Amino acid sequence: MTTPDFVLAPERQHRSSGSSSSRRRKRRRRIIFHSIFWPLLALLIIGSGLAAWWLATSALAVRDDLEVARAQVVAFQKAADERRFEELQPIADELDAAASSAAAPTSNPVWRMAELVPGVGENVRAVRIIAEGVDDVSQQVVQPASGLVGEFGISRDESGALDLEPLRTATDIAADAQDILDGLEADLAGIDTDATIAPVSDAVTQFADVVESAQGTLPGINAALAGAGAMLGIDGPQTVLLAFENNAEATALGGGPAAQTLLSVDDGTVKIDRQVSSTELDTQAPIGTEIDESADQLYNDILRTEINATTSRPDFPTAAALLRARWDRDLGITPNTVVMTDPIAVSRILEVTGPVSLPGGEQLTSDNVVSKLLNEIYFRYPEGGAESDAYFAAASAAMFDKMMAGDYDIWQMAQALIDVTNSGSLMMWTENEPTQDLFAGSRLDGTLPQTNLGATVLGVYFRDRSISKIDYYLHTGAKVTVDTCTPEAPTYTVEVTLRMDIPADLQFSLPEYIDSREPGAYRTEVFLYGPAGGSTTEVAVPNPANGTTTGPSVIDLGRPAEKYTVDMVNGQTAVVRATFAGTPDDAPVEVRTTPMINRTGVELVEATCG
Structure with missing residues (x-):
């Protein structure tokens, strides 16, 4: 039996090359693309009969439902951000209806059989994964969260103990969200986008980006909930x-x-x-x-x-x-x-x-x-x-x-x-x-990342060695020059400035507990940490103030670390510098610093290539 001529293909191509191409470009930023379904229909109609008609009709219905779901997701996020909690449940209900309707046809045997058809199946499977993903998020995360968030508060029982049930519920919802997103991430990664048409491939990529973004926020949420639970004895005394x-x-x-x-x-x-x-x-x-x-x-x-x-x-x-x-x-x-x-x-x-x-x-x-x-x-x-x-x-x-x-x-x-x-x-x-595992990946755990995935983290830290409380008057700043002109060998030059600025009327009358063990002379150690897996290429002291020594240079916490011992008197400025070589997988730079009373100003500068 020969395959029937696909007589509609030229017409679909003609229709999609005009005004619909503009629509496709405009909607490419959306999670679910309006335009993926028309090319998909062209691939699906490979034969005649009721099954093909049902599949085409269902694809259109799924498209419409996912468009509604997308709009409701945007509305839900906006209402939550603006704390219009009374609006969350109605929005969640509309999202649930649209998401459930979108997912329902994808469980039909006809849809599943279409996933086995060469040249078509991977496209159909990709749409199912997206539809089911939206439905799972709606039912297991958005619905329960919308019911909880407006009522979440602090209350006590008759003994005076805090009621931890809302915290337990929120913890369970966050755990479910993590499981769902982990599964979605794996499913999306398993789609062969080389075998899908361009609009479907783009939709998969965009949806994967959304999942990745959500995955980026969940560690902080889980860490916060776990931390609150630990502080309140949620797991016992x-x-x-x-x-x-x-x-x-x-x-x-x-x-x-x-x-x-x-x-x-x-x-x-x-x-x-x-x-x-x-x-x-x-x-x-x-x-x-x-x-x-x-x-x-x-x-x-x-x-x-x-x-x-x-x-x-x-x-x-x-x-x-x-x-x-x-x-x-x-x-x-x-x-x-x-x-x-x-x-x-x-x-x-x-x-x-x-x-x-x-x-x-x-x-x-x-x-x-x-x-x-x-x-x-x-x-x-x-x-x-x-x-x-x-x-x-x-x-x-x-x-x-x-x-x-x-x-x-x-x-x-x-x-x-x-x-x-x-x-x-x-x-x-x-x-x-x-619980400690839930802290991983958040700032709550107080560690430097072991990789440069997501951000290339550099560190600028200080330690008082005057045996004093003088850092109330210490001002610091860091200028970081990022050189990616050779992408496979980026470098990061970190230059730190320190200045002791004691008001003139206090300079000679500070209490002994504030002033240095050697009054008027102040010592601060500076520690500069390079990128994970990197190395130090230069150590310099452009301005030693009253005297600055360097070293040791070590690998600490999986990254190069440089130490400077800076001696100053009031009004002096010291400058120290280090250049670190990065790795090809480095990401945008993030600089972490000691939380100083006078906040350390950080300036990021891109090196000029030429």
């Missing part, structure tokens, strides 16, 4: 060590964690068990925790001996291990979870909660909390000691009570926590491995 960094004594992760609070959490019940200052911990005997040799080389023995140097390395698991080991050795307690934050994060959070009151009536606000906790307190209590420790303890307890009261907009708080996490001022580690 545990101890949480909450460490507050002092950014006036800078380290890579933020500052010395001299003020620490131990929490007991269990199924929504959270209480303060103990507040500890560095004076209660042995700061002389080294911690025996196993650490990479490269870390010992860069950060020397104080990483293990001095509590305020615990956060020297830009790797929160290292800091968490050292803190847990210190608590175990000195206090006989091994916290299950370690959380670290700083007054910079508190300032952002107070924008949402409003001011907190301390005993005696003093208020901490978003505008004054950094200054009061990191500078003014040392003028008030020049010797530090018990009085300043008591002040920090009172401030910590007041802020904790304010957070736990829940008298604020939960969505504004969620955004604030996202902001401080992305700026490096909130990190978390837990011994619960499934």
Whole structure:
């Protein structure tokens, strides 16, 4: 039997070459392309009979339903972004109706049989995967999420414990979303786009991009939900060590964690068990925790001996291990979870909660909390000691009570926590491995990426070595020149500027606790990290200020790391520089820095090729 002549093909080609080609170009940015179905119909009508007629009619119906679904997805995202939560359920219902209608024909045996037809089947299969994917997302993610999001809030049971059911539900929805997107990603990757017509190939590519984009946001969502669960004891009783960094004594992760609070959490019940200052911990005997040799080389023995140097390395698991080991050795307690934050994060959070009151009536606000906790307190209590420790303890307890009261907009708080996490001022580690795994890929885990997938991350970090709280007055900046003129061998030149800027009326009257152990002379260490898998090609000191030394140069955390020791006096500027060679798979540059009181300005410059 000979194959019938495909008499409609020329006509379809003629029709699609005119005005429809313009429509196709305009709609190519859409997830589901209006234009893929006409060429697909031309391929499907290879014979006569009811099956071919049904398949063609169904393809048109699927096209229309997916167009409606696409519009509803856009509307849902916009309403969610604008927090018009009352509109989410009606939009979700319309999306569900369209998505279900689109997916229904693709499960019919006729559709599935068409997937086996040479020259046609891969096109039909691709459309089915897209339709089923939209339906799965609608039913298992959008529908349940729309019902939850408008009601999500903070409530307590009769015992005063927080109700964790909304958190459990949200966690389950996010887990389902991850499973669905993982499956879709694999299915789309399995489509042979060499065997599909161009519009279908383009649709597959665009839909894969959407899935990839969603995959990029899910780790942060899952990490946030897992972190909230760990902080509230969703998996049962545990101890949480909450460490507050002092950014006036800078380290890579933020500052010395001299003020620490131990929490007991269990199924929504959270209480303060103990507040500890560095004076209660042995700061002389080294911690025996196993650490990479490269870390010992860069950060020397104080990483293990001095509590305020615990956060020297830009790797929160290292800091968490050292803190847990210190608590175990000195206090006989091994916290299950370690959380670290700083007054910079508190300032952002107070924008949402409003001011907190301390005993005696003093208020901490978003505008004054950094200054009061990191500078003014040392003028008030020049010797530090018990009085300043008591002040920090009172401030910590007041802020904790304010957070736990829940008298604020939960969505504004969620955004604030996202902001401080992305700026490096909130990190978390837990011994619960499934929960810790959910932190991977988010800034919450406080690590540098092991690859350059998605972003080529460079690091600019500082550590105070004046034994002071002088970094309240330190100003820093970084200029990064990206040279991709030879794509297979990109380079990154990182130039860092430091300037000590103490007001003239304070220069000779700073409290001893703020000023250096050698008054008027200040030492800061700078650590520059290159791209994962890269190497260092140049180390330079364009301006040594009062004296700058370099080294060691090591490979730390899977990337080249350079150390500079900079000595300055007030008013001086120092400049250090390193150039790193990257790898051919490098992505757009992202620069991470120590969260400084005076934020490190970062300038990205593209090298001129010529």
